[in-house]
Every structure is written in C-alpha cells, then in structure tokens.
Amino acid sequence: MSALPDPTVTNREHELLASVPDGLFIDGCWRRATGGVTMTVSDPATGEPVKEVANASPEDGLAALDAASEAFPAWAARPARQRAEILRRAFDLLQERKEDFALLLTIEMGKPLPEARNEVDYGAEFLRWFSEEAVRIQGRYGENPEGTGRVIVSQHPVGPCFLITPWNFPLAMATRKIAPALAAGCTVVIKPAELTPLTMLAFAQLLQDAGVPGGVVNVITTSMSGDVSEPIIRDPRLRKLSFTGSTRVGQRLLRQAAHGVLRTSMELGGNAPFVVFDDADLDKAVEGAIAAKFRNTGQACTAANRFIVQRSLADEFAERATDRVSGLRLGRGTEEGVAIGPLINEAAVTKADRLVQDAVARGAFVTTGGRRAGERRGAFYEPTVVKDVQPGSEILHEEIFGPVLAIIPFDDEQDAVRIANDTDYGLVSYVYTENLARGQRMIERLQTGMMGLNTGVVSNAAAPFGGWKRSGLGREGGAEGIHEYLQTKYTLAPRS
Ligand code: NAP
Numbered sequence: 001m002s003a004l005p006d007p008t009v010t011n012r013e014h015e016l017l018a019s020v021p022d023g024l025f026i027d028g029c030w031r032r033a034t035g036g037v038t039m040t041v042s043d044p045a046t047g048e049p050v051k052e053v054a055n056a057s058p059e060d061g062l063a064a065l066d067a068a069s070e071a072f073p074a075w076a077a078r079p080a081r082q083r084a085e086i087l088r089r090a091f092d093l094l095q096e097r098k099e100d101f102a103l104l105l106t107i108e109m110g111k112p113l114p115e116a117r118n119e120v121d122y123g124a125e126f127l128r129w130f131s132e133e134a135v136r137i138q139g140r141y142g143e144n145p146e147g148t149g150r151v152i153v154s155q156h157p158v159g160p161c162f163l164i165t166p167w168n169f170p171l172a173m174a175t176r177k178i179a180p181a182l183a184a185g186c187t188v189v190i191k192p193a194e195l196t197p198l199t200m201l202a203f204a205q206l207l208q209d210a211g212v213p214g215g216v217v218n219v220i221t222t223s224m225s226g227d228v229s230e231p232i233i234r235d236p237r238l239r240k241l242s243f244t245g246s247t248r249v250g251q252r253l254l255r256q257a258a259h260g261v262l263r264t265s266m267e268l269g270g271n272a273p274f275v276v277f278d279d280a281d282l283d284k285a286v287e288g289a290i291a292a293k294f295r296n297t298g299q300a301c302t303a304a305n306r307f308i309v310q311r312s313l314a315d316e317f318a319e320r321a322t323d324r325v326s327g328l329r330l331g332r333g334t335e336e337g338v339a340i341g342p343l344i345n346e347a348a349v350t351k352a353d354r355l356v357q358d359a360v361a362r363g364a365f366v367t368t369g370g371r372r373a374g375e376r377r378g379a380f381y382e383p384t385v386v387k388d389v390q391p392g393s394e395i396l397h398e399e400i401f402g403p404v405l406a407i408i409p410f411d412d413e414q415d416a417v418r419i420a421n422d423t424d425y426g427l428v429s430y431v432y433t434e435n436l437a438r439g440q441r442m443i444e445r446l447q448t449g450m451m452g453l454n455t456g457v458v459s460n461a462a463a464p465f466g467g468w469k470r471s472g473l474g475r476e477g478g479a480e481g482i483h484e485y486l487q488t489k490y491t492l493a494p495r496s
Pocket of ligand 1: 164165166167168169173191192193194195222223224225226227229230244245246247249250252253266267268269270300301302399427467471472
C-alpha cells in the first residue's frame with residue numbers, strides 16, 4: 001500500500017485502509033495484476049490518494065472468467081440450503097463489520113458516515129433476503145389440456161455471470177447482484193467502478209470468510225473498464241450480464257451482449273419527478289423532498305430530479321425547502337453533523353454548476369447555494385434550490401446527480417402527469433397528496449417502475465427495484481430478483 005500523506009486521515013482510517021486487500025480476487029486467491037500494474041484510489045473530500053490497488057488487464061479479466069466457469073458446476077450442484085447458509089453467514093459478518101464498511105464507503109465515495117451506515121444495512125439486507133429466497137426456487141407440475149401428458153417446469157441457474165457496478169453505492173449495488181446470483185447457483189465475476197474498488201475488495205474477503213468457495217466470486221478492479229469487459233462479455237462461457245450504471249454505457253453493453261444473446265439486467269439512469277399537489281401535507285412533502293434529493297449528495301439513480309409543485313403552493317414549498325437546505329452542513333463525511341458530502345469528482349461539480357447556470361439564464365432563480373464551495377479542497381457543490389425553472393432548461397432533461405433541487409410549477413393534475421412523464425426515463429416517481437383517489441390515479445398514469453406515495457425513499461430489498469423506458473431491463477430484489485439468474489426448462493412427459 002502507498003504512503004498516506006493526508007493529515008485529515010486518522011489512525012483508525014490508516015489501519016482500516018491497510019487491512020483492505022489490494023489485489024485481484026481470482027479463484028479464491030489474491031493476486032497481482034499482469035505486470036504488477038496498479039491504480040490509485042482517492043478520497044473525493046480531499047482529492048488525496050488513499051491506496052493503490054491492482055489494475056487488471058483483459059487477460060486478468062479472462063482469468064477471472066476461467067475461475068467462475070470452473071467453479072460453476074459444483075456451486076450449482078450445492079444444495080440450496082447450503083448456499084443459503086453461506087449467504088446468511090455473510091449477512092452476519094457484514095453486521096459485525098458494519099463500522100469498518102461504513103468508514104470505507106465514506107473514505108472512497110464521500111457519503112456522510114450515517115448514510116454509509118444506512119448503505120451497509122441496505123446492502124446487508126440483500127444477503128439476508130436472498131438467503132431466504134434460495135430455498136424457495138420453485139417449479140410447476142401440471143397436466144396438458146389434452147390430458148395426454150404432464151408438463152414439468154423447472155428452474156436452473158443461468159451460469160457464470162458478469163456483474164458491473166457503479167461508484168455511487170459501492171456495497172449495495174454489489175450485494176443486490178451477488179446475493180441473488182449465488183442464491184440461484186450462479187458464479188460471478190464482478191467489476192466495481194475504478195473510483196470505488198476498496199469496498200468490493202473488503203467484501204470479497206468477507207465472502208471468503210463466510211465460506212464462499214474459491215472461484216464462486218471473483219473480483220477484478222481496473223481503470224480499463226471497456227477493454228477488460230468486452231472480451232468477457234463476448235466469451236461464450238458467459239451466460240449473463242448484469243449492469244448498473246448510466247444509460248449510455250448500458251446501451252453500449254447491450255450491443256456487445258447481443259453477440260452471444262446473453263441474458264441481461266440493466267439498472268440504468270433516471271430523471272425522477274417529485275409531484276406535490278395542493279392537498280399534500282406540506283411538512284411531510286418538504287421532508288420527503290430533502291430525503292429524495294440530498295441523500296448521497298444527490299448522487300442516486302432514485303434522486304428526485306424535477307420538483308413539480310402545484311402553482312398555488314410553489315412559493316411556499318420553495319421557501320420551506322430553502323430554509324431546510326440552507327441549514328444542511330457540508331463537509332467530509334467523517335465530520336460530525338455533515339449532511340452533504342463531496343461530489344465524486346470535479347467533473348460532477350462542473351456538471352451541476354452548468355445545469356444551474358443554464359436554468360438561471362433561462363429565467364429561474366437560485367434561492368440558496370448555486371455555486372461551488374470554493375473554500376474547501378475536494379469536489380464540493382453547495383446544496384442548492386432553484387425555483388421557477390422554465391421549460392426547455394437542461395436541468396429538466398439531464399440527470400443532475402448533484403445537490404440541486406429544481407422546482408417547476410404546474411396548474412392541474414393533467415399538467416402534472418404530462419410534465420412528469422415528459423422524459424425518456426421511467427425509474428421512480430414520487431407523489432405527495434392526501435387525496436386517496438388522486439393517489440390511485442397517479443399510480444395508474446405515471447410511467448415509472450417504482451413510485452413513492454407520500455414518501456421520499458423507495459428502496460427495499462423485498463421490493464422489485466427497476467425501471468421502465470430507458471431506465472432499464474429486469475428487476476433486482478423482491479421475489480423477482482432471483483429469476484434474473486435462473487432459466488426455465490419444461491419437460492413434457494406422456495401420461496402412462
Ligand atoms: P457509468 O459511467 O455507466 O459506470 C458504471 C459502471 O460501468 C462502472 O463500473 C464503470 O467502470 C463501468 N463502465 C464504464 N464504461 C464501461 C464500458 N465501456 N464497458 C464496461 N464497463 C464500463 O455510470 P456511473 O457514472 O458510474 O454511475 C452513475 C449512473 O448509474 C447514473 O446514470 C445512475 O442513475 C446509474 N445508476 C443506476 C442505478 C439503478 O439501479 N437503476 C443505481 C445506481 C446508479 P469505470 O467507472 O471504472 O469506468
């Protein structure tokens with residue numbers, strides 16, 4: 001591991017970072033990348049390097065697929081109860097190591113420590129949930145309509161899987177894929193984002209400690225994601241690609257996956273509307289807005305992007321939101337009371353600022369924030385409220401991925417539905433109304449894979465997470481999640 005020059009890093013952080021493996025995890029062993037090449041991981045709150053880790057080549061990627069392919073038959077043949085017990089042990093270990101994982105998330109990704117703890121809880125829940133689902137994989141046994149034969153429907157693991165995860169939830173996005181894959185009897189190669197590999201490396205160690213056999217989970221960290229991924233995706237041994245990230249990269253990977261007619265799951269971008277009707281409980285709506293917008297400093301696919309507020313209420317909503325937002329403390333996620341951490345890098349700060357400036361140039365007003373937090377090192381942008389955003393503003397059509405709450409007024413329910421659905425995305429929508437009939441109409445009319453009705457947080461391991469339109473394909477979590485890693489076979493047998 002490299003030296004740690006940053007004085008803001010405490011002894012505990014030094015020890016934790018030193019304990020995280022820095023190699024590739026292939027076939028149950030830690031190894032260097034080909035040629036000993038490494039890459040640097042930095043703390044986005046300071047911009048300082050914190051650790052060097054292995055930087056995999058395309059050959060290393062294929063070695064990981066070799067291991068996953070060889071381990072597959074034995075893992076698929078393990079009784080479901082044994083797979084479930086290993087996942088349950090992993091859940092228990094993650095609970096035990098919660099503080100370490102939370103701190104690691106904060107160091108490499110920047111989120112405030114309380115939010116990092118929430119991510120560990122959320123991520124752990126997928127291990128518990130799919131340890132319970134593993135033993136409930138069911139088929140069907142029936143009779144054909146002619147009465148001449150039996151139809152036997154059975155489920156089988158799809159085979160070796162390639163999992164690609166983003167930097168914004170380095171643990172939860174990984175467990176949401178690994179847990180159902182292992183529960184179903186699949187083996188995996190996982191590639192975390194270049195910016196946040198440490199959590200996954202520590203998690204690989206945890207899975208080994210929980211009893212996951214060599215080759216069942218393989219981790220490759222790399223700065224050459226395209227070059228390393230494509231040969232894996234094009235290899236005929238691979239049977240499934242599961243990706244979480246941007247729609248742009250998802251589209252590219254779908255083209256590659258078409259070659260081998262791979263099963264794919266795609267958890268892609270969003271542009272979530274947050275609709276507040278004049279019959280809403282305004283206190284709850286403002287609190288929901290803060291949760292839906294500022295969690296992870298706005299860097300969540302589920303982050304509310306457009307606050308569509310009934311005109312009669314828009315000024316009051318903006319005033320109350322401004323009050324709350326101007327009180328949010330910004331800083332390194334390890335500091336006490338911090339609610340807004342850094343963005344992941346400078347490019348993210350530039351993007352948030354560009355979107356705010358464009359909205360202002362088109363007639364919107366900034367009521368708080370609206371600029372870089374220049375007095376700090378690291379990638380900080382002030383938590384911001386922009387009101388009276390005009391149609392055509394870029395902020396309405398791009399995923400902001402930053403701490404900017406943009407308010408657009410609407411006149412009636414039809415108008416609200418039209419604005420909310422005016423996007424190529426359809427991941428999640430939020431609606432605040434105390435009118436039950438209206439709430440039910442919105443469930444019917446919004447084009448969205450998930451909906452928060454009077455709540456600003458929708459994620460739950462027991463629910464099928466996923467989007468409509470360009471927000472993706474497939475579902476993660478819930479009873480549906482394991483089926484992404486299973487394939488169906490039916491057998492027709494004549495009645496004797
Ligand atoms: P991204 O640029 O698409 O990257 C996501 C992952 O794909 C990273 O591991 C990245 O690796 C890898 N990648 C990039 N180019 C690749 C290529 N050519 N071949 C193979 N892998 C490649 O997205 P991001 O900026 O990290 O994440 C933010 C996006 O993720 C947002 O759009 C957000 O909405 C979406 N997201 C969606 C969900 C959901 O569940 N729907 C959840 C979280 C995030 P490197 O970073 O190392 O290049």
